[in-house]
Amino acid sequence: MTGSGELPDMLTAHCPRLDTAIGEALRGHPAYQPIRRAAGPMFGGRGATCARLLALVLAGDPLPGEDLARFRDLGVLAARQAIPLPVLSEVWDLALAAAARSCWSVAPAASFAEMADLTARAARLAGRAREACIQGYAEAPREGGTSRPLRRLLAETLIDGAPADVIADAAGVRLAPAYLVLVCEAPARTSAAHWQRVSERLDACDGVLYSGDLGGLAVLFPAADPLRAEDAAAEFTAGLAACTRGPVHAATSLLGGLADIPAALEEASQVLTVVKAIPDAEDRPYRADELLVELAILGQPDIRCRLAAVLSPLDAGTDLRRTLEVLLACNLDRERAARELWIHRRTLHYRLDRIRDLSGIDPSSARGIQLFRAALTSARLTSLERDGGHDGGADGGADGGADGGGTDGGGGAGDDRAGGQAEHASFPPPLSA
Template sequence: MTLSDGARVLALRCEPKVNGLARHMSRESFEQLPGYAGLPDDVKDLEIAATVRHGVRLFLRRVTEPHPGPGGLRLFRERAAQRAEEGMPLHLLLRSHALGVYVLWQLLRETAEPGEEGALIELVDLLLRSHHSLVGAVAETYMDERSALEAEQRERRRSLIRGFLDGTLEPGRALLEQLGLDGPALVLAVVLEPSADAGAEPGDADQGGAEPGGPEPGNAVTIRRRMRRIQTVLDQGFGAELLFLFDAGAGRAVVPRGCEPPGDLAERLTRACGAEVRIAAVPAATPEAVPEASRTAVEILRVARTCGLPPGLHVLDDVLLEFHLSRPGPSSHRIAALLDPVAGRPELLRTLRTHLAQHQDRRLTAALLGLHPNTVDNRLAKLTELTGLDPSSPRGAALAIAALLLRDTAAGPDGASAAG
């Protein structure tokens, strides 16, 4: 857009007033904005005044240079990033720019002489058309900087929580103050069941996805969304923002003050994410006991799943014997080796695991495995023949449970499922 000679003359008459206008804006006009009065004087007199001078001169330059070169908005972007880092609210930053446009319009109006109404309209038109580019650049840079800062803060907090839960960070006073812990706590471990349909969101049954009980499709976005919903339910259930850490469908959380979990917590979690959820709760008498409680909670989940307990809320008493039997010791390798003769017979291991989980009910075991009860009997007889373990006797059942748990412990999470 080419401006008239009259508009250029009016703009030139405003040039000598730029410094005074910058002082006026930074010290008087902006004082009416909420929160501005509390800014340091050097920020007002140096940074904000310099930005005003740059902006006004950039506008006046556009009168004679309709197509200025790149870089005119660089200072505004730099200042927006700086204000974001300092924590200035975005609304205050944008209000200052909007008010700056109004004060500049006042300067143009006061400088215009009779007969220059047309020139004044041209300059105001240019001012309003160029303002949206400035505001867009400022808002975009501010939001980008805030996102980057918040991502850094989240990652720093995650690292602190991870180190605290894993026991790699000493729970000193400074760390505990940052995490908001000063007494007893409740440690939670939570995991999405692998049989859950992780490929569909709640209400998306018609969209297809994994078959129930089938392999998990590994939709990372869906899993993250579900874990965030779990975090929201936990925060609401305990009435506080918990220290929550999750990775790939499994998470750990610390509840300050050691609150008891709501009785329907597992049901709430399942409803929220549309998948079965298993959760373990272990109290920690002091912050220093949290890492051990975290390891215990994770182990409770593994033992509960291995023993065939249905998804839900578990505590140590639910798996007390099995937890004890799964602890490594001098005899562990010999007990685990009792099942070596059937290591290549996954159908026998699966039948044994299901049979023990169903309290040695042959008909229920058969129904769950899709077999005839006689087939269950034949498989268990074959297992007894090969291993010498008789799961129908109390001692044989205890040894079989211990062997399964110890083999799972040695194999790790993946080995547990592979073993049937």
């Protein structure tokens, strides 16, 4: 075992390297320099801050009131510099993780129990400092008008998984025991006026919190009554689609209490990725249990390769993939699909027969259309991944031109034009979240 005072002496001597480790972990982070400029005058630089906080941990002392005030002021300055709270939290976590790794790297094996106790002390001290920082961040909007509204800040805090009581009190919001998380994206052509109307509506909803904009919006609906929360999310999505003239992609998740909000956001975001890929998506929120097959495809690269092989024979024809996409978007209504494609219904039948002949799969059968739907979804997922989440419409328009065989009496350019309209109705180019 180490002798009395040996580990504290080692850590004190290690302090300069601890300072270096934290600096290396934070170097290059976009928020580091503004935070460093704000913290320097208050704490005397990173090295002095490391030495002071390490001394408090080793002595087992709590943070003095003057230090808590400094951390509060740091939060105020971060808010006034418009540093988002999740980014501030990320910097905080990076610094703490780097400090812990650095200290543990020099601790002798015989001192692990003592080191664990010191780590627990440091966590408690850091938690108190972080709470003071968040309190300052929350109070900044009332002291100066430059930071974001408190309700948006509260939503970001819950989404980040950070303590939210201080901000909720400052915002005058009584936190619900649980929240339904809705994520949605509106078409790229929506204007600032659309967003103003939507945000005003959200601000008027009692207890509803939100973050983002129409390019990637996260809304938290109080879910003491889950069914009521689902109805509210569906009503909001329908209103958003009507306001922006849609289509709108949306997904929801409700996993438990406040601590489960980050996981719910992750699940809803994954579902949203699939919703943007399915060819028959509606203007409503989808839940994970509605898209289990598609979510399974998302995580199976081998299956997705095999599904790609299902579609590859269709490249021998023209407009065949797009025909399937529009047919699915029209809920298999052939008359409507023909109108959307601006072709005669006989031409639609010809194309479906051509698809069957080329692929060996009958799109008129239940099994066949399900397989094609899965294949188109998989191809769409691949396109979204390649474009970084942006829907470029690459899949739908790959087969443009007149129909093979010359049976399309009015096809050609008209088919391309109307088909493009049908594709636009089914696959808007969503913004990345």
